Amino acid sequence: xxxxxxxxxxxxxxxxxxxxxxxxxxxxxxxxxxxxxxxxxxxxxxxxxxxxxxxxxxxxxxxxxxxxxxxxxxxxxxxxxxxxxxxxxxxxxxxxxxxxxxxxxxxxxxxxxxxxxxxxxxxxxxxxxxxxxxxxxxxxxxxxxxxxxxxxxxxxxxxxxxxxxxxxxxxxxxxxxxxxxxxxxxxxxxxxxxxxxxxxxxxxxxxxxxxxxxxxxxxxxxxxxxxxxxxxxxxxxxxxxxxxxxxxxxxxxxxxxxxxx
Numbered sequence: 097x098x099x100x101x102x103x104x105x106x107x108x109x110x111x112x113x114x115x116x117x118x119x120x121x122x123x124x125x126x127x128x129x130x131x132x133x134x135x136x137x138x139x140x141x142x143x144x145x146x147x148x149x150x151x152x153x154x155x156x157x158x159x160x161x162x163x164x165x166x167x168x169x170x171x172x173x174x175x176x177x178x179x180x181x182x183x184x185x186x187x188x189x190x191x192x193x194x195x196x197x198x199x200x201x202x203x204x205x206x207x208x209x210x211x212x213x214x215x216x217x218x219x220x221x222x223x224x225x226x227x228x229x230x231x232x233x234x235x236x237x238x239x240x241x242x243x244x245x246x247x248x249x250x251x252x253x254x255x256x257x258x259x260x261x262x263x264x265x266x267x268x269x270x271x272x273x274x275x276x277x278x279x280x281x282x283x284x285x286x287x288x289x290x291x292x293x294x295x296x297x298x299x300x301x302x303x304x305x306x307x308x309x310x311x312x313x314x315x316x317x318x319x320x321x322x323x324x325x326x327x328x329x330x331x332x333x334x335x336x337x338x339x340x341x342x343x344x345x346x347x348x349x350x351x352x353x354x355x356x357x
Contacts, residue, residue: 098155101145101153107141109287111134116291158280162280170333171261171336174330175284176284176288177323178322178326179284180290180291181326183292183293232334232335232336242320296315300315
């Protein structure tokens, strides 16, 4: 068990996310001592965690070898921008509906029923069409849908890319790292939501003087920008083919070893 890596990485992320999330509410914002101290501590702990995973840990929590997989680094970067938009949409759509449109809690829940059903349909549909439509096209649809949902207040695009990510991670990692594949997919979702929601709160707080309605709109513009960045990263640096019957990661690894021998 990689206790040092777990302790330093989790502590670093806690300090980092706290500093981002609370910066808009601190007395002097980023100039508040406990904000920049937590930020510096978080970054230092994450650097230490990186060193531990790279040089110290015998069984690293996050083996750096996974970043050698083709398209892995830009794909993870794109997911960090794409996943977090879900948290922004759900929270600020709810706030807008209740605080600006004056809709009550029960009616708000009723309005979200199609949202949940649509998510179930998209998640199921994505599994059926992955062998017919390439992951690249699915990523394009996701990026465009994120930008549209921030404008039209209507879509749930993350369900599509979640399927693509799960298939990508599970097929590119060997059997002994399938637990890591699932953990990586879930961790990126939660981490992205936590970080981007923190920055969304900064946008809302820093533009509060423009009025509550406009500050919420500014957050949706921020969501659109995140979707745009995800779209550029996916389309410019990632290529994922249609799902197909192929050699597993373990079989590919054995083939490489046999060729070397």
